[in-house]
Amino acid sequence: MEPPVNTRSKNPSTLTLDEHAVAASGGELQHIITGTGALNSLAEVVTTLHPAGQVLLLRDATPKTINGVDLVETVRGIITTALVELEADPESLVEFVVPAKAGHDVVANEETIAAVQEAAQEATLVIGLGSGTIGDISKMAHHDAPLVLVQTALSVNGFADPLSVLVLNGAKRTSPSRWPSVLLIDDDVVSQAPARMAQSGVGDAVAIWSAPADWYLSSKLGMGGNYDPNIYLPIREAGMVLQDPDDAVARDGLVHALTRGGLQIGMAGSTAPLSGVDHLVSHVLDMAAMAENAEHDYHGTQVGVATVIALSLWEIIHERDLLNVDTVELEYPDDLEQRTRETWNRIDPTGSLGDESWRAVGNKAKKWASATRAAFDAAGDEHREHLTGLTPTAHFAADTLLRWDAPTKFSQLTPPVDEDRARWALLALPFMRDRLTVCDLLLMRGLWNDELIDEVFARAEHAGGGL
């Protein structure tokens, strides 16, 4: 698609998921078992990984079924049978139901992590059963005991990577955690999960069409990142199948897009290749909802809507040539701290989110002041050309989401996000974390304002998304 910038890594598209897992994790993630009946392999996995001691099953309280039977009961039965085969005490299977926050699902915050670590102290094998948040929490449970993740939905790409998305001081932060030892994705389990889950997964997956552009900018402007197309190309390749009319083919594409996404994040050592404006919007919406003790939609569902927005923004940037600018001259506005605090004080008058965000944004501004940007300007045409090739139309992302009946608009989220909140979320983007996106450059140019956001909304609506 675009010329490789360097050949640091090889394109692993030709590897099986298992081979890819071993290559990406240096052998820490030993197996990824997929397909119909994958769950039955859990018995062998337990027998192999667990010579003696306590097996901890981590899960949430949400009921799940496989072929009409309770999933937890099924999993419990498989583990117990394996323990009996090992001549181990079946009582060594201990369950911990991760508590949900009142009125919410499970939240991966400091309190939850502490409770899970306490529960896992004696474990010699941890099995996490659930979707994204349970995966993130399970990776924090125990440093040394092997970890098996049984993925119950194709909801997010965070299973096959050594990172956890946590809520720290009320803010979403990606933290290093660990690779799972084995990842199980049973087709019967994930295909029988509620449709909303896979719709969220598709939303997370389409970010592969917008996020690399922010990663490219950050890398080339000396703001962090080691841009390499070989990181995202295999994920884009898998993502091409997401529009296939055959459900089984499209679902297999989603398994590959999400799982290889995790592996490639792990290989890159950063979520940056898959997380740009698309993800920032989702994180900002989460933070606002949490501060107001309100509900928000799934991570990936929000990311999908935001990807249509991000690609609409890129269409405008390319058309109006907005990056044709001397970046050496660009500076953050003098009132950056004030604007950061004002942004967050609107939803959190205690000032705590303002403090937390300014720590990150202040660091970003410091980094920008010392970043070497002359090389970027010298090759400006080449960079703009590369970015044009990197970002498909907003239509393309919207069509992929629609193939799965996934939301494409803020008003279709659960609960709906209204125009005021959507506008605030977009304007807040440069004021949230330490990672540079194209919105930072637009902010420095004085262009990140209501007028441009209106244009983005209109463009997104034309593509089938927007408000």
Ligand SMILES: [Zn+2]
């Ligand atoms: Zn994501």
